[in-house]
Amino acid sequence: MILSPFEWTIAKRYMLPGRGEAVIALVASISIGVVMLSVAMLVIVMSVMNGFRAELLDRITGLNGHAVVQAYGGRLENWEDVLAEVRDTPGVTRASPLIEQPLLGSYNGRADAIFVRGNTQEDIDRMRESVLLGDMSSLKPGERNVAIGSRLAQNLGIRIGETLTIINPQGRSTPFGTVPRQIGYTVTAIFEVGLYDFDERFVVMPIPNAQTLLLTGDTIGMIEVQTEDADRVDEILAPVTQRLAGKAVVTDWKQMNASLFEALQVERVAMAFALSIIVLVAAFNILSSLVMLVRSKTRDIAIMRTMGATRRSLLKIFVTAGSIVGAIGTLAGLVLGFTVLIFRQGIVEGLQALFGIELWDPSIRFLSELPAKTDPFEVLFIAGMAMGLSFLATLYPAYRASNTDPVEVLRYE
Template structure:
């Protein structure tokens, strides 16, 4: 929108408070604040939702891979080496990791907790949790050492630290003349780790593959083969050639099937939050509409004088549209600034509010992740900014056309 020098001067004059116009200026300021808060709220919420999904996916994929070959009916996979070799030979597959995963119980001094026992090769274990060790030494977890690594949440629940012992109970023990005798093995905690997903940190016990096979009486079999691919979004296409080759030993399941309900719920929540918070932007646009209507009514005499001095209807239209769009653009810029501040200090802000209120705003047992994630998505932000500009533009149309249609003869008849 190209404005002449006179039009810019008039628009600038109307944006600043004049004598007797403090109320109109206050309404316009409230409109600006409303737009900034609405834009900031929508960008922040979308950033948190995107960050939550991305962070959760990264942590889950880092521990569980992008797909698994699972043995039928809990039966172990005996020919796992062949499956791993065929998977690695498949284009797009970056790794194939054999592992054992079994829900069991651990107890310490009469305190019992459900656990998820995971047996892995040492190289795979160190690659998976080596950078996430919080205490102890993962190098001490070796075959036959009787050492294990456990999640920090589980260590807290059992009340153990590095150097303490835990007893792992396997109900499916050896058969005796008097029935099946549960198998109980004591392990020393050599290290604690934190994945960042509460459910994992509260359940996982990791130990060498050989020790897990011995505890579960599995021989040389494994429970599954974990697969990682180059592009998780195309996991089905990448693994399609592999599925017929493993059908004899197990079923191929990708991350979408394993976590379909969770990620679908996150996507629905994301869409609903976007719609709900978009209503705030609509309300902010109505604030701009009301402030412009008040300004037009207050400046009716000025508009009539401008018209008699030769100002065209288009000039008046441009002046008031510029005023409304300026309020909207300044509000958008302020909202972007607020969201940038939040993106840098989001965890500090949450910690500060928790300290002031004494409330736990981010309980890992409820939110799953230990820290508040934030990941801005530029296409989403572009949609938010574009939608706000469009709503502000539409809000300026009626009062601007009303101002441009002012009849100077009727207004100045009795002046």
């Protein structure tokens, strides 16, 4: 829609009402503000929801793989053959043996539930980036050294170099019953991966040490599998599932965390729908401001009609005025939204300090920090929706203005 110099001049004049039109200017300013806030909220909320899902998926699959192969009964016999078979499957990028067992940890009279996790040396080395204190290289087979999560260390009050006693209820049998197995391990590293449950419960050691502690011999608990595409994990591992039917079960990340990710998806859709209504409200504000502008400018419109202005020119003038209000609000909303996303963690910490409340509780949110991941296509959709609704809101007032009858308006002038 190309405007002539006359049409553009009038449109600019109507976008900046004069002193006697303060109410119209106020309504137009409110319209810009509402569009700005609605676009910013949509961008922020959708980015945080996307970031939460992506970060949670990345952390979960980074620790437990995209899927696990677990034998019935919890002990995988002849696991070397199964491991080789899984590694040879097209689409599998990595497969590692793994042991996980819930036990009890004790230090200085304090006890807490823990998960003993036996990893290969390669997987232990991969965790070095998460180490806060100590050194993961000290975790060697045959040496009683372990790495523990940062929150577990806080709960027990244990530090580097001190001894954590791990209690296994499956101990040795005596005439007086089974005596739990208690072994002391030196804490040589404290890590933080960002998943609250993992940092609060897990104790990492080499697989041979975990087998000795749990008295499982040469068996393992499961095999964790990493694939080239997390969304196609069920398709990639379908041949493995068929070959291991009756011997082991293959569980992917979708099945292990189905309720969590389904809840996230439902919440994401609900929030997007609710916030989209705010954009609709902003469009109605633009409509109301233009209706008021048309009513206040009825005499001017009639005079322009008598001077030769066409209906099409008046239609273009008011559509342009309303669309520019929507465009300004949309651009301002995008700037505000991206600014909040950049400084999101500082804003959360500032609000927590100001009001003395915890807005982001890792024990509930699973992650230690507020994540965000912006999808360019979603941003374009949000901007397009705001601009589209703003444009639609201009059509009725512009139509009313273009159909003004100069004879009726100027009859008594």
